[in-house]
Amino acid sequence: MRNKIKKVVLAYSGGLDTSVIIRWLQEHYGCEVVTFTADIGQGEEVEPARAKAEAAGIREIHIEDLREEFARAFVYPMFRANAVYEGEYLLGTSIARPLIAKRLVEIADATGADAIAHGATGKGNDQVRFELGAYALKPDVKIIAPWREWDLLSREKLLAYAESHGIPVEMKRAGSKSPYSMDANLLHISYEGNDLEDPWTEPAADMWRWTRAPEQAPDRPTYLELTFEHGDIVALDGGRSTPAGILAALNRIGGENGIGRNDIVENRYVGMKSRGCYETPGGTIMLKAHRAIESLTLDRETVHLKDELMPRYAKLVYNGYWFTPEREMLQAAIDRTQQVVNGQVRLKLYKGNIMVVGRKSETNSLFDASLATFEEDAGAYDQTDATGFIRLNALRLRVAGRQGK
Numbered sequence: 001m002r003n004k005i006k007k008v009v010l011a012y013s014g015g016l017d018t019s020v021i022i023r024w025l026q027e028h029y030g031c032e033v034v035t036f037t038a039d040i041g042q043g044e045e046v047e048p049a050r051a052k053a054e055a056a057g058i059r060e061i062h063i064e065d066l067r068e069e070f071a072r073a074f075v076y077p078m079f080r081a082n083a084v085y086e087g088e089y090l091l092g093t094s095i096a097r098p099l100i101a102k103r104l105v106e107i108a109d110a111t112g113a114d115a116i117a118h119g120a121t122g123k124g125n126d127q128v129r130f131e132l133g134a135y136a137l138k139p140d141v142k143i144i145a146p147w148r149e150w151d152l153l154s155r156e157k158l159l160a161y162a163e164s165h166g167i168p169v170e171m172k173r174a175g176s177k178s179p180y181s182m183d184a185n186l187l188h189i190s191y192e193g194n195d196l197e198d199p200w201t202e203p204a205a206d207m208w209r210w211t212r213a214p215e216q217a218p219d220r221p222t223y224l225e226l227t228f229e230h231g232d233i234v235a236l237d238g239g240r241s242t243p244a245g246i247l248a249a250l251n252r253i254g255g256e257n258g259i260g261r262n263d264i265v266e267n268r269y270v271g272m273k274s275r276g277c278y279e280t281p282g283g284t285i286m287l288k289a290h291r292a293i294e295s296l297t298l299d300r301e302t303v304h305l306k307d308e309l310m311p312r313y314a315k316l317v318y319n320g321y322w323f324t325p326e327r328e329m330l331q332a333a334i335d336r337t338q339q340v341v342n343g344q345v346r347l348k349l350y351k352g353n354i355m356v357v358g359r360k361s362e363t364n365s366l367f368d369a370s371l372a373t374f375e376e377d378a379g380a381y382d383q384t385d386a387t388g389f390i391r392l393n394a395l396r397l398r399v400a401g402r403q404g405k
Contacts, residue, residue, distance in 0.1 A: 025144065044184075066099060073099070078091065081331070085317070089264055097322075101134045114142055133320060180192060186251075292345045
């Protein structure tokens with residue numbers, strides 16, 4: 001395949017791995033490299049990637065602000081599903097990969113590139129996510145995954161390659177302890193590697209970047225009011241904003257209150273278990289609030305069916321099957337349920353905890369106080385009806401009970 005590749009679009013961060021990949025592609029494929037750097041809210045300047053790419057001799061450089069598209073078209077639909085992988089992971093890295101894959105393919109088409117390339121390793125989930133997304137959108141696309149081809153299988157070897165080829169990198173020198181492997185976007189920041197590879201070791205206090213330790217959070221609670229329209233948060237404390245604006249604000253407020261830290265061992269799609277630590281302050285608040293407004297506005301069986309479908313939806317996102325008929329089918333069903341998910345939720349944040357302290361919907365509430373009251377209900381509910389209901393539901397239990405005697 002190498003002699004057929006004339007131009008390749010690389011998902012480029014400007015870090016050690018992708019800086020080395022530029023030179024490696026030029027050296028081993030003899031091809032022109034186009035770089036693509038996405039701003040999806042990682043919290044650091046992306047423009048330095050332009051200078052680094054220019055220093056590497058790149059002529060076509062694409063740097064794009066995708067924060068709004070990321071929040072609106074990927075994060076918000078996922079949160080309508082209340083998606084959580086294996087009961088804990090809010091899918092912060094997983095949900096960003098389809099958007100990057102989409103833009104890689106689109107830029108390849110626009111620039112006449114023969115292939116796309118990424119810096120995901122052969123051990124992780126991201127290689128699968130990038131490539132499944134790319135193949136779904138461009139079935140005949142050629143994909144170069146250097147980590148599955150080269151022998152630079154350690155940070156030390158990458159640093160040595162960079163030094164020998166005159167590649168400037170902002171990285172600790174060989175022989176020093178490697179930092180955590182981190183991934184950040186508008187939804188979360190993740191940490192893997194280093195001392196986290198021992199699942200018994202508590203993360204260092206200075207590892208966390210977005211959140212205060214709960215014990216160091218304010219001694220007074222913070223109250224929030226979130227407004228939902230069709231399952232999406234559209235306003236914070238009465239002020240309307242865009243999806244990216246709301247998520248950024250919730251990250252800040254949640255982080256100040258010690259919300260959103262998570263330390264988990266998850267099952268990677270490629271088969272191994274991996275320990276990761278995550279900070280997802282805004283997403284943790286969103287999930288709590290969304291479930292609260294759904295509890296008021298959705299029918300019981302709809303809620304239960306959504307909860308049954310959610311693990312499958314989360315698994316599809318985690319494994320990289322965003323652009324698939326089955327995910328789109330589930331999304332259509334989920335989005336149909338959200339037509340009535342309208343109203344306000346009031347939350348109380350305090351030292352790492354989120355408490356729902358109010359919820360209301362002027363248009364779609366199914367809560368009927370006259371039915372639920374412990375006081376006189378003026379005939380709204382005939383309690384004698386429960387006798388027949390219980391006897392009918394107990395019939396099979398009574399038959400089985402007699403048979404067992």
